[in-house]
């Protein structure tokens with residue numbers, strides 16, 4: 061029998077622990093506060109920003125959303141980030157991706173104080189991640205590891221194959237999987253004979269962004285499949301995995317929607333709380 065890894069439920073479960081932590085902080089007079097900067101009018105980003113807002117509201121985390129026009133200059137974004145970096149009331153900052161083409165995402169993200177970097181995407185925090193001295197992790201990667209542990213999936217010595225090498229998903233997940241003693245392969249658009257490699261996966265993660273990308277001929281029977289992809293097909297939300305043909309072959313699989321998406325949002329909030337604790341701990 062295939063087990064469905066229910067991200068929505070896991071996020072709810074995890075949220076209860078997080079809520080208790082937030083309540084404790086509030087008793088001490090500490091009110092976690094984070095900011096989302098969204099530049100431009102990408103429709104998907106608008107949805108994610110709203111989802112984060114709802115989640116933060118539910119948990120009682122204070123938050124400000126800065127909606128900037130797509131014509132925003134680098135100097136203007138820097139000025140805003142600098143102001144938030146210096147504001148002692150603000151514990152976490154994130155800049156929604158993608159940003160307009162004329163802005164250099166690496167440069168913009170690097171303007172964030174690493175101590176307030178909720179996404180863990182500043183070069184300092186990426187370095188710490190690969191060094192094993194990290195205090196905040198990119199939310200999707202952290203959430204995937206937590207989900208697998210929650211469902212009792214063994215990672216030590218397992219072959220983990222990740223399709224996609226983005227800074228936001230593929231690379232950070234590879235770092236965390238290594239830390240969990242998995243043997244990691246990262247596949248991308250120049251990889252030859254993809255299926256030969258995906259068939260070695262005990263844990264297969266797809267973060268490509270193409271509906272129907274992972275098909276049954278790419279699967280080792282009994283594998284655990286994590287579908288990070290978010291694609292809209294005829295107005296419907298689907299992942300990268302051809303779910304109907306793949307799911308009967310596997311031990312466990314995440315659905316889309318209701319899989320990694322809700323977990324990502326949950327772990328972004330956890331990032332805010334971790335950073336808040338750290339700022340008050342010093």
Ligand SMILES: NC(=O)C1=CN([C@@H]2O[C@H](COP(=O)(O)OP(=O)(O)OC[C@H]3O[C@@H](n4cnc5c(N)ncnc54)[C@H](OP(=O)(O)O)[C@@H]3O)[C@@H](O)[C@H]2O)C=CC1
Nearest residue numbers: 224225226229248249250267268269288289290320321324
């Ligand atoms: N559920 C969630 O919480 C989240 C979901 N997402 C979703 O995950 C997906 C990936 O996002 P993100 O990581 O930002 O993606 P990017 O678009 O930055 O990267 C996609 C990756 O897929 C690789 N790729 C593209 N085509 C192929 C191919 N034919 N064969 C093998 N590899 C290929 C690319 O390779 P190359 O590097 O060579 O170009 C690249 O590394 C998207 O659908 C996004 O919406 C993203 C973040 C969070």
Ligand SMILES: Nc1nc(=O)c2c([nH]1)NC[C@@H]1CN(c3ccc(C(=O)N[C@@H](CCC(=O)O)C(=O)O)cc3)C=[N+]21
Nearest residue numbers: 107108111155156157158179317318319321322324325
């Ligand atoms: N700086 C930055 N950090 C991010 O973490 C970040 C980002 N930029 N840019 C875009 C990606 C994507 N992402 C998702 C968040 C929530 C869902 C989510 O909640 N999905 C729901 C469905 C939501 C819907 O209905 O559209 C689900 O899968 O069930 C999905 C994807 C975060 N990202």
